[in-house]
Amino acid sequence: MDLKLFDRKFKISLFSMVIFAFFILVAVISLHVVREKILENSHIMGEEISARFAIRETTRIKSQEMLLRSAAQSMGARLSLKSDWTDAEIEQALQQFTEYMERNTGVIRFNMCAVINDRLIGSRLGEQDIQTANLKWYQAALARNGDVAYTNLYQYGSRKEYVLTMAVRIGHSDDVLAMNLYPEQLNSLLADNRLPRQSYYYLCDPNGNIMFAINDRNLSLEKQQPYVDHIFNEIRRKNDRYIVDLEGNRRGVYYTVSDKGWISVVTIPYDFLLGDYQNLLQWLVLLLGIFAVMVLLLSMREYALNKQVRVINDVVQVMSKSFLAVFKVNLRTGRYTVVKSDNKSFDLLPEGQYEDLLQKLIPMVEPETAEEFAETFSLANINELIKKQINDFGGEFRQRFGNEYKWMNVRLLWDKLLGEDEAIFFFREVEAEKLKELEHMQLTEHALKAARENAKSRNMFFSAMSHDMRAPLNGIIGMAELADLHKNDTALVESYIQKIKSSGKQLLTLINDILEMARLDEGKVEHLQKTFDMVEAVKEIGEVFAAQAELEHKYFEQEFLLESEFVNGDLQGLQQILNNVLSNALKYTQPNGKISFMVRREQNLKNRRGVFSFIVQDTGCGMSEKFLEKIYEPFERDSRFGVPHVIGTGLGMTIVKSLVERFEGTINISSKVDKGTCVIISLPFQLAAEQSDHRRKDVPKLKDFAGCQVLVADDNDISMEIITELLTMNGLKVLAAANGREAVEKFAAAPVGSVSMILMDMQMPEMDGCEASRQIRRLMRRDAENVPIVALTGNSSSEDVEAAMQAGMNNYMVKPVQMKLLAKMLDEHIHR
Amino acid sequence: MKLRELQKFINIAIAESLEERFMDSEELYVRFLHKLDAADELAAVEQLIKQENWQEALRRAHNLKGVCGSLGLVTLQEKLAELVKLLRSEGFTKAQAQAMLAAIKPEWEKTLACIRGLE
Numbered sequence: 001m002d003l004k005l006f007d008r009k010f011k012i013s014l015f016s017m018v019i020f021a022f023f024i025l026v027a028v029i030s031l032h033v034v035r036e037k038i039l040e041n042s043h044i045m046g047e048e049i050s051a052r053f054a055i056r057e058t059t060r061i062k063s064q065e066m067l068l069r070s071a072a073q074s075m076g077a078r079l080s081l082k083s084d085w086t087d088a089e090i091e092q093a094l095q096q097f098t099e100y101m102e103r104n105t106g107v108i109r110f111n112m113c114a115v116i117n118d119r120l121i122g123s124r125l126g127e128q129d130i131q132t133a134n135l136k137w138y139q140a141a142l143a144r145n146g147d148v149a150y151t152n153l154y155q156y157g158s159r160k161e162y163v164l165t166m167a168v169r170i171g172h173s174d175d176v177l178a179m180n181l182y183p184e185q186l187n188s189l190l191a192d193n194r195l196p197r198q199s200y201y202y203l204c205d206p207n208g209n210i211m212f213a214i215n216d217r218n219l220s221l222e223k224q225q226p227y228v229d230h231i232f233n234e235i236r237r238k239n240d241r242y243i244v245d246l247e248g249n250r251r252g253v254y255y256t257v258s259d260k261g262w263i264s265v266v267t268i269p270y271d272f273l274l275g276d277y278q279n280l281l282q283w284l285v286l287l288l289g290i291f292a293v294m295v296l297l298l299s300m301r302e303y304a305l306n307k308q309v310r311v312i313n314d315v316v317q318v319m320s321k322s323f324l325a326v327f328k329v330n331l332r333t334g335r336y337t338v339v340k341s342d343n344k345s346f347d348l349l350p351e352g353q354y355e356d357l358l359q360k361l362i363p364m365v366e367p368e369t370a371e372e373f374a375e376t377f378s379l380a381n382i383n384e385l386i387k388k389q390i391n392d393f394g395g396e397f398r399q400r401f402g403n404e405y406k407w408m409n410v411r412l413l414w415d416k417l418l419g420e421d422e423a424i425f426f427f428r429e430v431e432a433e434k435l436k437e438l439e440h441m442q443l444t445e446h447a448l449k450a451a452r453e454n455a456k457s458r459n460m461f462f463s464a465m466s467h468d469m470r471a472p473l474n475g476i477i478g479m480a481e482l483a484d485l486h487k488n489d490t491a492l493v494e495s496y497i498q499k500i501k502s503s504g505k506q507l508l509t510l511i512n513d514i515l516e517m518a519r520l521d522e523g524k525v526e527h528l529q530k531t532f533d534m535v536e537a538v539k540e541i542g543e544v545f546a547a548q549a550e551l552e553h554k555y556f557e558q559e560f561l562l563e564s565e566f567v568n569g570d571l572q573g574l575q576q577i578l579n580n581v582l583s584n585a586l587k588y589t590q591p592n593g594k595i596s597f598m599v600r601r602e603q604n605l606k607n608r609r610g611v612f613s614f615i616v617q618d619t620g621c622g623m624s625e626k627f628l629e630k631i632y633e634p635f636e637r638d639s640r641f642g643v644p645h646v647i648g649t650g651l652g653m654t655i656v657k658s659l660v661e662r663f664e665g666t667i668n669i670s671s672k673v674d675k676g677t678c679v680i681i682s683l684p685f686q687l688a689a690e691q692s693d694h695r696r697k698d699v700p701k702l703k704d705f706a707g708c709q710v711l712v713a714d715d716n717d718i719s720m721e722i723i724t725e726l727l728t729m730n731g732l733k734v735l736a737a738a739n740g741r742e743a744v745e746k747f748a749a750a751p752v753g754s755v756s757m758i759l760m761d762m763q764m765p766e767m768d769g770c771e772a773s774r775q776i777r778r779l780m781r782r783d784a785e786n787v788p789i790v791a792l793t794g795n796s797s798s799e800d801v802e803a804a805m806q807a808g809m810n811n812y813m814v815k816p817v818q819m820k821l822l823a824k825m826l827d828e829h830i831h832r
Numbered sequence: 833m834k835l836r837e838l839q840k841f842i843n844i845a846i847a848e849s850l851e852e853r854f855m856d857s858e859e860l861y862v863r864f865l866h867k868l869d870a871a872d873e874l875a876a877v878e879q880l881i882k883q884e885n886w887q888e889a890l891r892r893a894h895n896l897k898g899v900c901g902s903l904g905l906v907t908l909q910e911k912l913a914e915l916v917k918l919l920r921s922e923g924f925t926k927a928q929a930q931a932m933l934a935a936i937k938p939e940w941e942k943t944l945a946c947i948r949g950l951e
Contacts, residue, residue, distance in 0.1 A: 715891070715895065716895035716896075716898055716899060718864065718867055718868065718899045718902070719898055719899055719902055721864070721867065722853065722854075722864055722902050725860060725864075726853065726854075726855065729855060729857075729860075730855075763891065763894055763895075765891060794894060794897070794916075815898045815901060815902070816852075816853060816898065816901040816902035816903075817853065817902070818852040818853060819853055819855060820852065
């Protein structure tokens with residue numbers, strides 16, 4: 001699932017990313033193109049600038065040339081006028097020219113000199129003695145034949161100044177007129193500030209020496225020379241249109257070589273050239289950034305939306321699984337569309353008329369409800385209900401699928417969300433749920449019925465009861481009134497008193513029985529579990545009835561086919577059952593009749609449970625079939641003719657039945673009118689774990705003294721524990737003392753008469769048994785003198801026994817303590 | 833090991849104890865046998881003899897004898913009875929006491945081991 005999610009997200013973003021990438025690509029290409037274009041243009045501009053400068057320079061220089069040439073011309077003319085010019089005269093002429101030049105051009109320094117007739121003349125030459133032949137300018141001028149020749153920059157003079165010489169041949173002679181130019185002078189000629197910012201301009205001689213520079217560097221030309229050298233190097237090295245300057249910036253280099261061989265160089269920083277471009281780039285990047293952020297946000301939103309949609313889709317999928325079919329119905333056009341359909345059950349076209357759909361469905365519905373179905377879901381009805389704002393209705397119908405009917409829940413939902421005219425119609429199988437519902441209903445009905453019946457029988461019980469209670473009570477009151485009336489007739493009064501007594505007893509019995517029943521009913525009875533010998537128990541009961549039977553001149557037979565056996569059970573309950581049954585047998589048997597009471601031991605059940613059968617037979621008046629049916633109902637008495645009027649409450653058998661049920665036993669009654677009755681009761685009892693021997697009757701047992709409290713004084717933990725365990729297991733209470741002193745204290749603290757016996761160990765720390773006994777006997781309590789104290793000795797030496805008796809103890813036992821002996825002691829000394 | 837099997841290894845009057853004192857409850861009997869193990873009485877007596885605390889030693893030995901008697905451990909009871917007699921007598925020596933105790937020890941250990949093996 002995760003992978004899928006990631007996939008989808010990826011897909012979405014992929015689309016955006018592709019667009020984004022494409023956009024970037026285009027942008028990059030455009031930028032590149034723009035940049036190139038800008039550079040191109042810059043280059044062109046640069047070229048233009050350098051060309052412009054070159055031209056200006058050329059023009060200026062040319063004007064210098066003109067002046068020089070005219071000077072030469074004039075000098076030539078002068079020389080031809082006279083042939084014996086002295087050096088000084090030539091010198092003067094030169095001076096004149098110089099002054100003329102200086103005045104007219106604004107350049108302050110010119111040094112004019114000439115080579116006339118192989119003699120170098122020039123006032124400013126200083127002491128330099130130069131061979132004419134060595135003068136470069138001389139040779140150059142001669143070679144140029146009328147054109148002005150230029151030297152490169154060279155250093156001259158004692159001050160090593162950079163100088164450049166222009167020279168021209170005078171006419172056709174070998175005379176040359178020369179002029180020195182100082183580059184600084186050029187600055188004034190050419191200074192012009194129309195350079196792009198941070199651009200540098202250099203005018204160099206053919207050797208690459210700077211003649212003139214324009215820039216804002218404020219450095220001397222010498223200082224800038226290395227830079228220019230570097231530029232030239234770079235230019236020679238590669239043909240690119242840029243160099244990297246000494247500061248690491250890129251500069252465009254543009255140069256023009258004039259026909260004099262001078263080189264004009266302009267360098268313009270790329271930053272300047274690309275200034276606009278940089279701007280553009282920045283803006284573009286910003287836009288791109290914004291665009292990217294937007295794309296990201298959109299992607300996230302899309303993802304979130306998709307997720308939502310996915311969740312909804314999944315939910316709808318799951319939900320639709322539980323629907324057998326879902327249709328969308330357009331209420332206006334009366335058409336339906338299948339949204340989901342389980343084609344097995346519904347053989348339908350994906351679209352069609354709603355009427356047709358209904359027609360197809362109706363036969364499938366259980367015939368009884370088909371009409372209702374048709375009506376409920378007809379278009380007309382639907383519209384009706386919607387108008388009434390009931391936009392969710394449906395019901396449960398049984399629909400036939402193949403050969404069986406299944407419960408379907410059919411609903412129609414209309415909601416504004418879907419659109420005014422559309423509703424959703426869907427089918428869901430609810431077989432399981434419906435069946436459960438029906439089951440529940442049945443159970444509830446049952447319970448209701450039972451409750452009602454219970455209430456009814458309760459009422460009946462109460463009415464019967466109140467009737468039966470009123471009778472004896474009326475009797476009592478009646479008799480009392482009569483007695484009141486005949487106060488003086490003692491005989492009469494006596495008879496009345498007897499009757500009152502008997503009625504009272506009757507009433508009491510009745511009330512007891514009723515209470516018993518109520519208790520049994522509520523189950524609040526505490527079933528006292530006792531361990532008893534079955535034979536003993538039934539014998540006891542039998543004895544009573546035997547005696548009674550004799551009194552009433554009826555034969556009573558007892559037969560107990562069982563061995564003495566100890567069981568755990570509710571003895572009282574057993575007694576109650578047997579008493580009731582036996583008394584009935586006795587009551588309903590006429591004198592000279594026979595009643596037999598038999599008890600048998602039957603097969604064992606699981607879990608150490610033995611089954612006992614109690615059979616009571618009589619030759620009494622019996623019971624009719626009709627009565628037998630109601631025998632267990634409270635207050636039912638046989639109202640047949642011939643049944644002796646018997647004193648009783650009518651609750652006996654009810655109680656017996658209840659008890660037998662509690663025992664989880666069974667009761668069977670068979671009876672024949674005038675022949676007799678036979679009652680067989682079968683009850684299981686838990687067999688007692690230990691079957692003690694039969695010497696019971698003679699031998700006292702510890703158990704017999706349950707409830708008594710014994711003070712035991714012994715310093716030995718284990719012995720104490722053994723005795724304590726022994727006593728408490730038999731239901732006796734134990735007061736423990738670890739030595740004599742404690743024994744005395746505990747006895748003194750106990751309420752008078754609460755301690756039935758004291759078992760005193762002889763040897764104890766702090767205070768021994770004898771001393772403790774003496775002290776106890778001396779206590780001022782009613783029971784101090786008489787409480788039996790039994791010494792526990794380690795041996796039966798006579799001295800010890802003697803000492804014990806002297807100390808006031810009643811008896812002694814040799815340790816280890818024996819149960820039977822202890823019981824005997826208890827028996828002897830405790831008067832029960 | 834079952835309770836009844838103990839008789840094979842040590843001198844123990846099971847039937848009598850059960851009948852006389854433990855109300856025929858084997859479970860109760862076994863429980864008390866285990867208690868004997870828990871309280872290391874013989875070691876305590878040994879210690880007391882070593883310390884020459886005769887009064888306390890006598891008392892403890894006497895008690896232990898009683899317990900063994902209650903539990904039906906006949907041999908131990910007899911041996912302890914002898915020790916008690918010695919400790920009660922006049923002029924016995926520590927060495928004698930220690931020797932006697934040492935003689936009891938093997939029986940004691942064996943008994944305890946058997947008890948521990950009881951289910």
